[in-house]
Amino acid sequence: MIANFGYKDGSGDYFISIDTDKCNGCGDCVPVCPAGVLEIRDNEFDPLADDKMAAVKEEHRKKIKYSCAGCKPEMNMKNLPCMMACPLDAIAHSW
Amino acid sequence: MAQEFWRWKEYNWKSDKIDWKGGSIITGGVDVGSVSSQALILVDGELYAYASMRTGSDSPQSAVNAMNWALEGSGMKQENIHYVVGTGYGRVNVPFANKTITEIACHARGANMMYGGSVRTILDMGGQDCKAIRCDEKGKVSNFLMNDKCAAGTGRGMEVFADLLSVPIEEVGELSFYVEEEPEPVSSTCVVFAKTEATGLLREGWPKNKVIAAYCSAMAHRVVTLLDRIGVEKDFVITGGIAKNSGVVNRLQKELGIEILKTDYDAQIAGALGAALFAKALVEKERK
Numbered sequence: 001m002i003a004n005f006g007y008k009d010g011s012g013d014y015f016i017s018i019d020t021d022k023c024n025g026c027g028d029c030v031p032v033c034p035a036g037v038l039e040i041r042d043n044e045f046d047p048l049a050d051d052k053m054a055a056v057k058e059e060h061r062k063k064i065k066y067s068c069a070g071c072k073p074e075m076n077m078k079n080l081p082c083m084m085a086c087p088l089d090a091i092a093h094s095w
Numbered sequence: 096m097a098q099e100f101w102r103w104k105e106y107n108w109k110s111d112k113i114d115w116k117g118g119s120i121i122t123g124g125v126d127v128g129s130v131s132s133q134a135l136i137l138v139d140g141e142l143y144a145y146a147s148m149r150t151g152s153d154s155p156q157s158a159v160n161a162m163n164w165a166l167e168g169s170g171m172k173q174e175n176i177h178y179v180v181g182t183g184y185g186r187v188n189v190p191f192a193n194k195t196i197t198e199i200a201c202h203a204r205g206a207n208m209m210y211g212g213s214v215r216t217i218l219d220m221g222g223q224d225c226k227a228i229r230c231d232e233k234g235k236v237s238n239f240l241m242n243d244k245c246a247a248g249t250g251r252g253m254e255v256f257a258d259l260l261s262v263p264i265e266e267v268g269e270l271s272f273y274v275e276e277e278p279e280p281v282s283s284t285c286v287v288f289a290k291t292e293a294t295g296l297l298r299e300g301w302p303k304n305k306v307i308a309a310y311c312s313a314m315a316h317r318v319v320t321l322l323d324r325i326g327v328e329k330d331f332v333i334t335g336g337i338a339k340n341s342g343v344v345n346r347l348q349k350e351l352g353i354e355i356l357k358t359d360y361d362a363q364i365a366g367a368l369g370a371a372l373f374a375k376a377l378v379e380k381e382r383k
């Protein structure tokens with residue numbers, strides 16, 4: 001499943017997508033994020049299975065454009081710490 | 096007291112065909128949304144009773160009230176329900192829930208029963224947010240997106256608008272068709288700006304219906320841009336309060352060029368129904 005965390009506003013689309021079919025909840029992406037955006041939690045979209053997944057913390061979801069601003073301007077998309085850290089290529093950013 | 100144009104009717108329903116005493120698994124689902132709350136009871140997976148009410152300032156109390164109203168006259172008591180799942184924005188506030196599950200999973204599951212396994216895209220237009228959900232033939236979520244940055248495209252936005260124009264909220268959709276020609280959408284669906292814009296148009300002499308049409312069409316347009324991200328695959332359905340607003344639904348259908356599937360079920364119970372279905376699956380898992 002693709003879980004899109006973020007929002008769309010007048011200036012564009014700001015979503016971090018986690019592909020839960022790839023993500024195994026290893027947690028490698030969590031400590032590398034300088035803004036503390038990610039966390040590991042139950043895959044709440046499939047309540048009958050008991051797997052874990054990475055997700056954007058609720059307090060960052062509605063301001064993700066600003067939370068990620070530190071990584072974005074200097075770097076090119078491929079080199080975001082969260083994406084680099086993920087061994088399974090489960091994270092994508094829409095902007 | 097002044098008439099409250101935004102105020103929609105609360106309601107409850109009960110099946111007269113089911114004798115709950117003969118049921119082996121009785122489950123409940125409670126969906127506490129920001130604007131409305133639904134409580135629903137399934138007897139062996141069959142819809143037995145439900146109630147829909149306004150969420151008050153005290154969400155735990157709203158959950159209790161909705162459940163009591165659903166149970167009213169059935170002889171069934173809270174203790175007779177084997178398992179209750181709470182969902183929705185206020186799901187942590189359902190005091191008698193055995194478990195909480197996100198409304199995204201519940202809407203997909205509920206829509207799967209209401210509209211059948213052919214449903215692939217669900218648009219839930221709730222009180223304060225708008226969710227686009229893709230699912231498989233079992234009602235399992237495959238992709239989702241939520242927009243809750245502002246009240247645009249939501250039930251709350253529509254309530255504010257109905258009040259501004261002094262039109263009962265149930266009539267907004269219908270009235271939007273009584274226009275000589277379809278006006279341009281208002282440029283903003285943001286509640287605050289739309290309000291100013293609508294007031295301006297009325298002052299310019301636009302008939303009320305035309306202003307309503309412009310607003311409904313702006314709302315539809317905005318939702319389409321949201322759906323773009325996850326893509327729309329048939330069958331497509333709309334759940335939540337706005338599903339009852341033909342002014343928005345018909346325009347959405349036109350803009351997407353996809354037919355929106357209808358159901359005999361009440362579109363507002365999808366979340367509570369999904370919650371009660373998960374409750375049933377969880378009981379079955381436990382009993383195994």
Ligand code: SF4
Nearest residue numbers: 033035068071081082
């Ligand atoms: S882009 Fe940077 S701030 Fe945003 S989630 Fe990835 S590591 Fe964290």
Ligand code: SF4
Nearest residue numbers: 023024026027029086
């Ligand atoms: S590093 Fe990748 S696989 Fe591991 S939890 Fe994060 S997203 Fe999931």
